[in-house]
Amino acid sequence: MTLEEADDLHRQKKAKIAAAKEKLYADKVIEKGLLIVHTGTGKGKSTAAWGMAMRCLGHGLKLGVVQFGKGSRDSGERALFTRFPDLVRLVAVGEGFTWETQDKAADIAAAKEAFAAACAMLQDPSFHMVILDELNITLRYEYLPLDEVLAALRSRHPACHAVVTGRNARPELIEMADLATEMTLLKHPFRDGVKAQIGVEF
Amino acid sequence: MTLEEADDLHRQKKAKIAAAKEKLYADKVIEKGLLIVHTGTGKGKSTAAWGMAMRCLGHGLKLGVVQFGKGSRDSGERALFTRFPDLVRLVAVGEGFTWETQDKAADIAAAKEAFAAACAMLQDPSFHMVILDELNITLRYEYLPLDEVLAALRSRHPACHAVVTGRNARPELIEMADLATEMTLLKHPFRDGVKAQIGVEF
Numbered sequence: 001m002t003l004e005e006a007d008d009l010h011r012q013k014k015a016k017i018a019a020a021k022e023k024l025y026a027d028k029v030i031e032k033g034l035l036i037v038h039t040g041t042g043k044g045k046s047t048a049a050w051g052m053a054m055r056c057l058g059h060g061l062k063l064g065v066v067q068f069g070k071g072s073r074d075s076g077e078r079a080l081f082t083r084f085p086d087l088v089r090l091v092a093v094g095e096g097f098t099w100e101t102q103d104k105a106a107d108i109a110a111a112k113e114a115f116a117a118a119c120a121m122l123q124d125p126s127f128h129m130v131i132l133d134e135l136n137i138t139l140r141y142e143y144l145p146l147d148e149v150l151a152a153l154r155s156r157h158p159a160c161h162a163v164v165t166g167r168n169a170r171p172e173l174i175e176m177a178d179l180a181t182e183m184t185l186l187k188h189p190f191r192d193g194v195k196a197q198i199g200v201e202f
Numbered sequence: 203m204t205l206e207e208a209d210d211l212h213r214q215k216k217a218k219i220a221a222a223k224e225k226l227y228a229d230k231v232i233e234k235g236l237l238i239v240h241t242g243t244g245k246g247k248s249t250a251a252w253g254m255a256m257r258c259l260g261h262g263l264k265l266g267v268v269q270f271g272k273g274s275r276d277s278g279e280r281a282l283f284t285r286f287p288d289l290v291r292l293v294a295v296g297e298g299f300t301w302e303t304q305d306k307a308a309d310i311a312a313a314k315e316a317f318a319a320a321c322a323m324l325q326d327p328s329f330h331m332v333i334l335d336e337l338n339i340t341l342r343y344e345y346l347p348l349d350e351v352l353a354a355l356r357s358r359h360p361a362c363h364a365v366v367t368g369r370n371a372r373p374e375l376i377e378m379a380d381l382a383t384e385m386t387l388l389k390h391p392f393r394d395g396v397k398a399q400i401g402v403e404f
Contacts, residue, residue, distance in 0.1 A: 010306045031399060042383040044240065044250035047257075051249030054256045055278030056401040058285075076257025083260075104212040128401050161402055180388035181244040187382040197233060199258040199330055200363055 033160040034178040035153055039136060039169035042183035049131045049163045050077045057084050061128035064121035067092040068114050069134035069166070075202045089127075091117040111143040115152070122156035129161040136166025139173070146170060235362040236380040237355055241338060241371035244385035251333045251365045252279045259286050263330035266323035269294040270316050271336035271368070277404045291329075293319040313345040317354070324358035331363040338368025341375070348372055 001009070036052075038045035056063045057080075065081065065088060072078070081088040093114040115138070121130045138144045150172060153162055164173065174180045196202060203211070238254075240247035258265045267283065267290060274280070283290040295316040317340070323332045340346045352374060355364055366375065376382045398404060 007306055014306075031397060034399070034402060036402070037388075038246065039388075040386070043381065044246055044253075044383050044385065047253035048246035048250040048385075050253035050256050051246075051251065051279070052402055054252045054282050055249075055404065058278030058281030058283075059400055061278075061401050076260030076263075077253070079260030080256050081260075104209055104216075161399070174388055177389050179245065179390055181246050182386045182388050183246065183250075184242070184384045184386060185382075186239075186241075186376055186384050187379050195233060197236070197363070198261055199263050200236060200238070200254055202257065 033156065033158055033162065035176060036161065036163045037169050037174055037177040037180040038163070038165045038183060039167055039174070039180070040182035040184050041167050042185040043188070044183045045165040045167070046133050048181070048183075049133060049165050052129065052161075052163060053077070053081075053088075053131060056129050057087055060087065062126050063088050064118075064124075064127045064130040065090045065133065066114050066118040066121070066131070066135075067133045068111060069137050072202055076199060089121065091121075093117070107141075108143045111138040114138075115144055115149070119152045122152060122160055122162060125157050125159065127157075127160055129163060130156075131163045132165070134166045135164045136169045136173070139170050140166075140168045146172060149173075150176060235358065235360055235364065237378060238363065238365045239371050239376055239379040239382040240365070240367045240385065241369055241376070241382065242384035242386050243369050244387040245390070246385045247367040247369070248335050250383070250385075251335060251367050254331065254363075254365060255279070255283075255290075255333060258331050259289055262289065264328050265290050266320075266326075266329045266332040267292045267335065268316050268320040268323070268333070268337075269335045270313060271339050274404055278401060291323065295319070309343075310345045313340040316340075317346055317351070321354045324354060324362055324364060327359045327361065329359075329362055331365065332358075333365045334367070336368045337366045338371045338375070341372050342368075342370045348374060351375075352378060 038048055053063055053065065067090070078090065078092075081090050091114060093110045118130065118132055118135075121127050135144075135149070139146055139149060153164075153173075153176065156162055164177075169180070240250055255265055255267065269292070280292065280294075283292050293316060295312045320332065320334055320337075323329050337346075337351070341348055341351060355366075355375075355378065358364055366379075371382070
């Protein structure tokens with residue numbers, strides 16, 4: 001095969017892929033608020049939610065963020081959110097809450113307070129996206145009733161994108177989701193004694 | 203079991219988890235620039251990279267972004283990056299480049315130009331993080347030589363976090379990575395006729 005023939009083959013192959021993609025996207029016309037779930041034991045569940053938050057902020061779209069766990073005052077995402085006070089409403093109940101407390105009643109009260117704030121945002125048409133960070137953990141520990149959470153998500157404003165993060169997502173939630181991704185660990189630096197680092201983990 | 207006994211059990215269980223975690227983190231002391239890979243066929247690979255970008259910006263840390271593919275001028279992430287001109291250096295060769303072109307020579311030239319920019323950033327100690335978005339696609343199509351890319355990553359400034367995204371990551375790259383995550387699709391709205399939406403996909 002000459003170089004010209006190889007180039008020609010490449011061109012034909014790429015043209016075929018482009019045509020197939022065009023066909024694939026032609027019938028994608030529905031716009032609606034999506035229920036998005038990031039789960040799995042790997043990294044990137046909350047991080048990918050912050051990536052979508054960044055997209056919203058870049059477009060000047062309003063964003064609600066409710067942190068049900070492991071939120072930290074010193075995180076880069078929080079620092080960035082505070083730069084956009086008109087666009088971001090952040091709710092983090094039980095500052096520094098990490099599910100390592102030994103008071104179940106306080107944990108449940110905090111989860112309920114955060115959930116109430118989330119419900120209000122999910123109904124508010126001004127929010128383009130509402131991120132429910134680590135909501136899955138409250139469902140796993142049964143700190144919030146699953147049926148109430150599913151009902152709140154189901155009855156949200158139809159244009160609102162809801163993003164739920166956290167490992168061990170309940171099957172019922174995944175079933176209800178429009179888009180669900182599992183993050184799986186292939187390799188982790190903690191195994192080799194490397195600590196959590198600024199800009200990466202927080 | 204009385205309510206008090208149940209609470210007590212809960213407290214003991216949580217205390218045990220907290221102690222185990224403390225032990226786990228005690229020997230995590232190494233701080234170094236990490237090589238992070240996001241791969242897999244699911245969503246969230248680039249998005250999680252933007253989430254880390256957001257953390258860096260929140261902390262006021264300098265960031266390099268090289269887009270090897272599918273970059274779009276209209277994306278939310280780009281719009282946000284332009285809000286931080288002092289902190290972000292963005293390189294996107296072949297604007298709107300989507301690997302759907304039919305000119306292999308032009309694709310290779312664009313990949314090489316982007317790679318040269320990436321190499322410079324990886325050596326520059328002022329960058330806390332360098333994101334090589336969709337680099338994996340250039341390796342898969344052999345538009346860049348794998349050994350040169352691995353050498354550039356290996357010889358980067360030791361404090362620099364390098365983030366590589368894209369499906370079909372080469373095994374050699376994963377082997378070299380400190381942190382590698384696979385994003386797997388559990389559910390995707392495109393299946394149901396839903397189109398890519400602002401703030402979510404771009």
